[in-house]
Amino acid sequence: MTEPPPQLRISLTAPESVPLGSKVPIVIRLENAGETALELYLRGRTIAYDILIEDATGEVVWRRLEGEIIPGIIQIKVLDSGEVLELSHDWDQRTNRGDLVEPGSYTVRGSVLTDSPEPMVSPTKPLLVVSER
Amino acid sequence: MSRFILAASAVALAACSDAPNGVTAPTDAAFRSDVAQNRLAALFAKASPAVLAIGGTVFGDNDEVNHRLVFGVENERVIPAVRTVLAQLGAPGTDYEIRVTAPIYQVATLRDRWRPTQAGIQIHFVNYLCSMGFNADLGSQRSFITASHCTNTQGGVEGTQYYQPLSSVDATVIATEVDDPEYFNFKTDPMCPRGKLCRYSDASRELYSSSSVESTRGAIAKPSGVNDNSLDVPDGSSFTVTEQGDVGKDATVNKVGRTTGWTQGKVTATCVNTNVSGSRIHQLCQTFVDAGVGGGDSGSGVFQITSGNNVKLVGILWGGSSDGSMFVYSPFSAVVKELGALTATQ
Numbered sequence: 001m002t003e004p005p006p007q008l009r010i011s012l013t014a015p016e017s018v019p020l021g022s023k024v025p026i027v028i029r030l031e032n033a034g035e036t037a038l039e040l041y042l043r044g045r046t047i048a049y050d051i052l053i054e055d056a057t058g059e060v061v062w063r064r065l066e067g068e069i070i071p072g073i074i075q076i077k078v079l080d081s082g083e084v085l086e087l088s089h090d091w092d093q094r095t096n097r098g099d100l101v102e103p104g105s106y107t108v109r110g111s112v113l114t115d116s117p118e119p120m121v122s123p124t125k126p127l128l129v130v131s132e133r
Numbered sequence: 134m135s136r137f138i139l140a141a142s143a144v145a146l147a148a149c150s151d152a153p154n155g156v157t158a159p160t161d162a163a164f165r166s167d168v169a170q171n172r173l174a175a176l177f178a179k180a181s182p183a184v185l186a187i188g189g190t191v192f193g194d195n196d197e198v199n200h201r202l203v204f205g206v207e208n209e210r211v212i213p214a215v216r217t218v219l220a221q222l223g224a225p226g227t228d229y230e231i232r233v234t235a236p237i238y239q240v241a242t243l244r245d246r247w248r249p250t251q252a253g254i255q256i257h258f259v260n261y262l263c264s265m266g267f268n269a270d271l272g273s274q275r276s277f278i279t280a281s282h283c284t285n286t287q288g289g290v291e292g293t294q295y296y297q298p299l300s301s302v303d304a305t306v307i308a309t310e311v312d313d314p315e316y317f318n319f320k321t322d323p324m325c326p327r328g329k330l331c332r333y334s335d336a337s338r339e340l341y342s343s344s345s346v347e348s349t350r351g352a353i354a355k356p357s358g359v360n361d362n363s364l365d366v367p368d369g370s371s372f373t374v375t376e377q378g379d380v381g382k383d384a385t386v387n388k389v390g391r392t393t394g395w396t397q398g399k400v401t402a403t404c405v406n407t408n409v410s411g412s413r414i415h416q417l418c419q420t421f422v423d424a425g426v427g428g429g430d431s432g433s434g435v436f437q438i439t440s441g442n443n444v445k446l447v448g449i450l451w452g453g454s455s456d457g458s459m460f461v462y463s464p465f466s467a468v469v470k471e472l473g474a475l476t477a478t479q
Contacts, residue, residue: 041262043428045282046411050455065455068410071282071335072431072452072460074262074392113455115262115392115429117362 004120007034008079012110012122020103020131024091026051028110028122032079040077040085043113044070047077049087050111050119053127056104061095074115087112093129103131169200176224177202183218187211191234201227205234242364243354243391246298249347250277250307251371252434253354253389255298259285264390265297266336266449267374267434268350269475274311274340275348278468278475279432280451281313281337287414288316288330295339307346313337314471316414324406329415334463334471335451351375351479353434353444356394359387360425364394372436374478376445379464386422386437388450388460390430396460398424407461409452416451419461426453426460435462446477 004010009031018024028049032038042048048070053062079085087110093101106127111119173195181193184204189211194203202224204215212231219229241247243264244255252267256279263283269276284293293310296303316330325331341348353372356363372389380386380400387397402421409416422435431451436444449468453460469475 041428044411045261045287048410048428048455065410068455069407069452069461070410070428070455071280071412072263072390072392072426072428072433072450073280073282074429076260076262078260113428115427117393117427117457 004114005034005038007032008038008040008120009033010110010112010120010122012108012125014108014125014127016126017128017130018093020129021093021100024093024127025088026091026108026110027086027088028112030079030085030087030112030120032081032083035081037081038079040079041074041115042077043072043074043115045073045075047075047087048113050113051089051091052109052111053091053101054107054109055101056106061101061106062091063096064089066096070113101129103129170197173200173202173228176222176228179222180219180224180229183222184215187214187218190215202229204229204231206231207233209233240365240367241369243356243366243389243394244298244364246303247354249349250297251349251352251354252277253391255391255429256283256307256432257296257299258283258293262391262429263432264392264430264450266432267353267446267477268348269338269477270350271338271473271475275350276311276338276340276475277308277348278336278338278434278449278472278477280449281332281335282414282451283432284310284313284337287313287335287412288332289313293339305346306342308339308341311338311340312472322417324417326415328413329408330413331415331417332471333417334449334467335416336449336463336468336472338472338475349479351477353389353436355442356389359395359397362394362425364391370442372438372442372444374436374446375443376439377465377475377477378445378447379466380437380445380447384437386424386435386447387444388424388426388430388433388435388462390426390433390450392427392429393425393457396425398422398459401459403464405461416461416463418464418467420448420464421459421461423459425457426450427457430460
C-alpha cells in the first residue's frame, strides 16, 4: 500500500467544546466508501494511530504516540465495501508532561500509520476547553 | 524478378485493406524500402549476436522506421570494438548507429519472490508482513531468524507458517516456526518491571520446509541506494556476512527491510530497557539507532559494514519511533542467548 486509495475516507470526531478536566472522546474513522473491498497495510499488531492536540499557537501539547516504540510489523486489514474501522481514545486533557491543559482553543488531528513514509491523516477539528465556573 | 513479385504482393495486400475494390501498383520508393529492410534484417540476424557478445554492449535493435540498426553501449570505449565487428560483417557505416546508453539490470525488489531466499526480503504469515532477518543454521537445522512478534503469537511456539513474498504469489510454505521462547515476568528476572512480560530479544527461529526451498546463508539483499527508500536490488546484489557479534555506542549500523529498504545510522544508546507500544511487552537491554524504519521492517537483520560488501551481523530489528526516524534492535548476543548457537556467516 503506497498511497491511500481514493475510496478510503478518513475522518475524525471529537466534541467541539468540553469542560476543563473532563475526558475528551476522540474517534478516527476509516471508511471504505467504494464498491469493492480494500486491503489496508497498517502498522502494528495493535493498529498504531496517533492523535495530536495543538494549542492556539500551533504547539503540540499532547501526542498519543509521543516517545512510543512501535513494533515494525504490518497487518493486512481488509475493509469491505461500506465497512468502517474505528480507532478511539479518551484524552484526559493532560499534556505529555502530565500537566492539565489551560482553558482555551485547541485543534485535534489524527493519523494512522501504514507502510508508507507518511501516515494517513484526518481533517483537523477545533476543540474548545472551557473552565467551569 | 521474384523479389519484385514478393514485394509487390506484400504492398498490394496492404493496399487492398484501404482500397478493397482495386489494387494499387507498388511505387519505386516502397519497393526500395522493402528490399532495404530485408537486407537490414538479414544483417541484424548476424550482427546482433556478434555485437552483443562484446563486453559493455547493452542492446541491439533493427529500427524499421529509420531503416538502420541501432546498438547501445555502456560507454565510448566500447564503440571501436563494435565498429570492427560490423565492418567484418560488411556493414557500411550508413547501416547502423551506436549509442552510449545506461546499462539495463535485472531488478527485483525486496517485496518480490526470491529463490534462494536471503536476508531483507518480505515474508508473510497469516495477515501480517515482516522482513526476513537472516538465514542461519542451528547445528544441521537450516533456518531463518525474524522477530518474535512476527509469529502467530509473540512468545511460545505455535507452528507459524511463512510464505515469501505472499501466499497469493507463491503458496509454498517456505518455513515453520520452531523456536520462540516464552516471555517471563519479574518473578523469573527482577529486571522485568511488575505487570510486564519480558525477554532479552524479540527474535524467533523458523525451520525451512524442505530442500526445495533454497536459501543463501550469509547473504543480505543490497538495494541500489542507502537512506533513499529504494527497494530495488539490481542484479541480485548482496552483502556478505563474514562476522557476527555486537557493536557499541556510536557504531554505524545498517538494516535492510521490505518497507524502507537499506537505512544506515549511528547507535545512540545501548542496553536500553524498552516498553513496547500497545502491549505489556518489555524488551530488556536493547540498542537504539538513529536510522529510518517503517511498518514491515520488523525482523530485519542489523549489520555493520566492515569492508566493501562484507558485514558483521549485529542483531534483529523489531521496532521504532512513530515518525520512522529511529529504530530499535535486539543485539546478536541476546538473540544467541535465547535461540542458541546460530551460525549466520557465509
